[in-house]
Amino acid sequence: MESPRVVVLVEGDSDRCAVHALARLLGHDLIAHGVAVVAMGGITNLRSSALPFGPRGLDLPLAGLYDAPEEHVVRRGLRAAGLTVTRDPGALSALGFFACTADLEDELIRALGVPAVERVIGDAGETRSLDLLAAMPAQRSWTRTEVLRRFLGSKAGRKARYAGLLTDALEPDRVPAPLAGVLMRAVDLASNDGG
Incomplete structure (x- = not known):
């Protein structure tokens, strides 16, 4: 440009x-x-x-x-x-x-819903990392949405990667x-x- x-x-x-x-x-x-x-x-x-x-x-x-x-x-x-x-x-x-x-992460999670976000994470090959994070003592009492938000921000570059992947998974009306x-x-x- x-x-x-x-x-x-x-x-x-x-x-x-x-x-x-x-x-x-x-x-x-x-x-x-x-x-x-x-x-x-x-x-x-x-x-x-x-x-x-x-x-x-x-x-x-x-x-x-x-x-x-x-x-x-x-x-x-x-x-x-x-x-x-x-x-x-x-x-x-x-x-x-x-x-x-x-x-933005909260907006995308709400728009897609937890199961769809978890499918995107699975398709990206990171279900095990998500499960490990969710099993940690500090996160055991968190809601699944809180765990997903923490997961998205827990590794350098992950927010940007998933912002694209989650947006790609949206239906235009969502x-x-x-x-x-x-x-x-x-x-x-x-x-x-x-x-």
Whole structure:
């Protein structure tokens, strides 16, 4: 991609992988649309990631995905980057920034359901690792969803790997709202910009 027409800011590689996987699943070519998905390396980097692209930089349309508990960080970062962020509860989604209730992994687990997530893990050859984690004394009292979330974050690169695999396993009508929202916003912005 020579230069993007729209920039989607996401916390990390797992979110980036999920956005790209959903685009493939729904038949959208992000490169052809001019959509760049930028992993910021943590939500606290939102300001420094938005500045070069937003109103005080290239003035490109922005969209993003974030975890609801970090909303205050998102509001502060977007304001510092030059966007007008009101106190209205829907202000961030109106700007194209969509909140995951807890995090993206939680959204994907809820959308697919525990049995389907376990099938994806099995298909990836990691059922034994999941079972070993679940059998550890500290996790024995956890719900299966809690164990799955811990499993996804327990090894370097696993979140990103499974973000793609779990998104690939979604039925189009079961896509988590924040993930669908950010992708559709990005594609709409790019299309309205002549892409």
